[in-house]
Amino acid sequence: MKLWLTAAEIAELSLPGLPATKRNVNAFAEVSGWNRRDGLWRPRKGVGGGLEYHLDLLPPDARRAYVARLMPDAVPEAVAEAADAEPAATHMRDDAAEARDARLAILAAAERIYTSAKLPRENADLLTVADYTAGRLALPPWVRAKVPTLTLRSLKRWRAAARDGRTAALAVDRGAARRGLGVLDTAEDGQVRVYALALIARQPHLSADHVREMLRTRFGDTLTVIRSGGEVKTVPLPPIRTVQDALRRWKDTEKVALTAITNPDAYKSRFKLAGNNTASNVTRLNEVWQIDASPMDALCVDGRHSVYLAIDVWSRRVVVYVSKTPRAEAVGLLLRRAILAWGVPETVKTDNGSDFTAKASQRLLASLGIEHTLSPAFTPEDKPFVERVVGTFQRDLGPLLPGFIGHSVADRKVIEARRAFSARLGDQDNAKAFCVELTGMDLQGYCDAWAENRYQHRPHAGLRDRPGLRIHTPYGAASAYTGSIRRIGDVRALDLLLAPVAGKDGVRTVGKQGITIERSFYHAPQVMPDTQVFVRMDPADMGRAYLFALDGGEYLGEALCPEILGIDPAEAVALAKAARKALIDERTAEVRREAKAIKPRDFADTILGRVPPAASKVVAFPRPSDAHSTPQLTAAGDVFAEPKAAPTVLQAADAALQAEIEADLGGSAPATNVQPLRRVDTPQFRFRRALDLRERLGRGEVIETADALWLGGYEAGPEFKSQNALYADFGEAAL
Incomplete structure (x- = not known):
């Protein structure tokens, strides 16, 4: 079976859900993002160039149709139709549906073995498991990819579910439980997500690498997450690719809130509320x-x-x-x-x-x-x-x-004749003639x-x-009938689903002025701008509309039209603005607090100031150097040189006094050839003094008040902290 197909080859196959021309296939590939899925497309070898797409890029229906043409049906058509007819199948993801079909294919193979071998069911199932494990069952490769191993217990459980009409239970959606619960979304009780949003809000141009380094500085190399069941686990900080995906997703879902923080003018222009006045197989009841x-x-x-x-x-x-x-x-x-x-x-x-x-x-x-x-x-x-x-x-x-008019043309002819007879008698009342x-x-x-x-x-x-x-x-x-019946608890909810929708499809996008219905503006301050909503009108009051998510599964709030309701437009706009501001403030409060705590220099200090652990304990010796100068450098340095003082001419009395002082100083100094290397205290001397005083205090000795005051002030300063870190790493060599 050919796994790599060009756009022309895909068009010639006329697969369900795919265009039948090369040009439209290329357009479909671009819209579907096939070129962004690395490893599933490649340049075509040969004259003409172009691209080839892997079979896995095709939609599930098209992929199944393509495979079915090259090998016998793994799942019987009647079984597949019954599985697709289940209500739960309408909301099933493609990968889960493939997992279900793989198990149905194994059940179909087991049924063929049971029918052909004429063995007891238990023995036939054991033979099916053995053949599947050994790779002797004639099943497509995608079945084994979805079900790597098979046990007798699993085979029996799948058969029971299929027999009861619960084939949806055979679907395996491995990502359902993790969707929306990533490490960066939930770590540290959600604070990682808040801090990352604060970083973006404070500096939108940060890269994912920058954000990851800031997260490392704030939370460390590991994060604490709470798994299902309340289990607390420590996991490594995710790699940069995960951070990139999270940032891309957050920038989309929190677009309005981030715009309100990072670019108030753009928020005011694009999102802020504006002030316009605006039968045989049927086995149960209700099946x-x-x-x-x-x-x-x-x-x-x-x-x-x-x-x-x-x-x-x-x-x-x-x-x-x-x-x-x-x-x-x-x-x-x-x-x-x-x-x-x-x-x-x-x-x-x-x-x-x-x-x-x-x-x-x-x-x-x-x-x-x-x-x-x-x-x-x-x-x-x-x-x-x-x-x-x-x-x-x-x-x-x-x-x-x-008013009966008959079931056929002949019946109607009789009634029409009665109507004509009535007219001849001068009775022109058709309603009376027809007994209406x-x-x-x-x-x-x-x-x-x-x-x-x-x-x-x-x-x-x-x-x-x-x-x-x-x-x-x-x-x-x-x-x-003794089975259960599904009933709706709140009749008002059912009545609302019967309410008319806005326009043809009921879809509107919330803008600065709310939503527009029949050229009237309905204020919707409780919904963020640039949000697509599904709108149902109140049958009893056309000035009121109810907003839902696009799939109708979430109620977002109501929208009001001041003009239709007879409300003061200025007052309505003021209330709507206040409600919108409260919504934005609530959505951005925590991010704003984090953003204020981030100083402008934190980015450079954190990103550029990180020292690799291996290098932090290494001290570089000074390298030999030679002074470099040019006439131009010398001339330029003269600008900053201190002016030479003019020679001072002393009076006779002053000169005599100076000679006497120099003689006294020269005579009192002991004759020695030792010259001090350090004429002032160094950081090492001050740190040594602090260590000595701390050691004396540790022995219980009493030190001078001046020494105690000096020690307290010195230990609170940055010099003591840096010298203490060097002393901890290198000992006496640091002094």
Whole structure:
């Protein structure tokens, strides 16, 4: 199998998820960052040049498709589809999905051995383990890369999980537990991260090497971290690559806070709040629902309506919702009625109608954790249960209602003839001619009564063969179910998910003035600027919006429009500015304190002043040197030379007195040829004196007050500390 592919070769393969032209493949590679993954790309050898990409760079779907073309399927198609259909598979990372598929491939190989060898299951599993360990199983290399070893116990555990429909348990995401818990993020109770951010805030141009040296000076060569379970461990200071990755990540996540500290003008210009006024395989209840819509075969006084029906495939219960026109909002309201009555389904199946594929419907299902499957176009037989119940509903309830217009063209012709006859008699009231009396609300009441009082209590042919079921009705099937049902505790949360979104997709970016919705500014001071948010409008008050993270999984706060709410714009802006300032101050308080403690000279003193440990105990002897001078140097030095004093002419009396003093001095000095080498105290002499005084005090002797005062002042000074360090390293040789 070829592992290195050019862009042209990738395009010719037409793999899923990848472009089919060389130019677009190159563009996809640039956007995906393939060229930044060292070791997985290389220059192409041969005429023309270009690049070659390793198979590991391809997306998982494309990689699996490529491997499947060159070797038989390791995982049976039905098994793979069932695994991908599990709700947990939608949030699974690619590497975890590959680990799951590798275990499913081993299970498939074990099943083939059991079937072909016709051995007891235990013996067949032992043979599978032995063959896998010896490398005799015909499995792709990626399977063995994901599962290096195999034991009998693991094989049995995997089979039990697959049999129970829990193939997601076979996925192994080794990085999930460590994500966001790196050494630099958590070391020293988070102080390493705070200090690093403070360094960046104080001097944004520091390199990762500089930051690492500062961290070493502050915290040492080891860091203390708390592992899971409360275990305290000491780990080495991470290498420079780890520091680089952490700095790159922090500069992105803390961009606004760092800008507020390092560049107030840029923060004011870019981020600060501005002041504008602004069925057979279905085994449990709620496993699969099918939904469809149909025009109602009856007229209402406010026009013709559509009905949406949802049926639970396992119990055959039905919920009906009446809507003026087919739309995504009607899908949401139908789901609300069904969820409140039955609980939350696992899967909802619909056709490809625009109301079902709309972003609002897709977003609602995703937010509720419901898998959405679409039937192929023009294949109503792919969702037979809801198609059948729509027909039953129209035939059973429609003729009973006032305003019934028939199920077919022939029925409508009869009614139209009655309408024409009415007109000939001079009765122009079409509503009276068609017996139209119901409103949409009246029609909803009749639909609810039909579903609750008639349909769910009538025997259903599809439930007659249900084992253990005594009452073969939808109500009896639902009542006999003993499994658990997922229910939403807070109905208000469900109602908020049904609220309309801002614009088409609901995505907005918080700016200086908040967010813009329909040309109005909504203040959002509790959200940092330059943050993308998902916006839902309050149905009861269009001046209020609710902000969420892009995936909808985190509530960020609300945004208010003073103009719509009738609030004084100036007061609203002032309050918003104060709230934004409080948010920035809270986010940057700890970093500001650390930044203030860092002096401008700390960077140079720390980085340049570090002495290698091996060299710190070595004293260099002075090297011989010769004085170097030039006429120009001599002339330049004369500028700073002391002027020569003019000779002094003494008076006769003064000259006699000077001669007498010199004679006395010359006569009293002892004749000796010894000249003192040091005429003043040196640091070594002063340090020796301090040692002697300290030794006398240690023996209990009493020293003079002047000596004690001198000793205390000397030991507090920098000279004693430096001499003491030399004495500790070299002993008497230092003196």
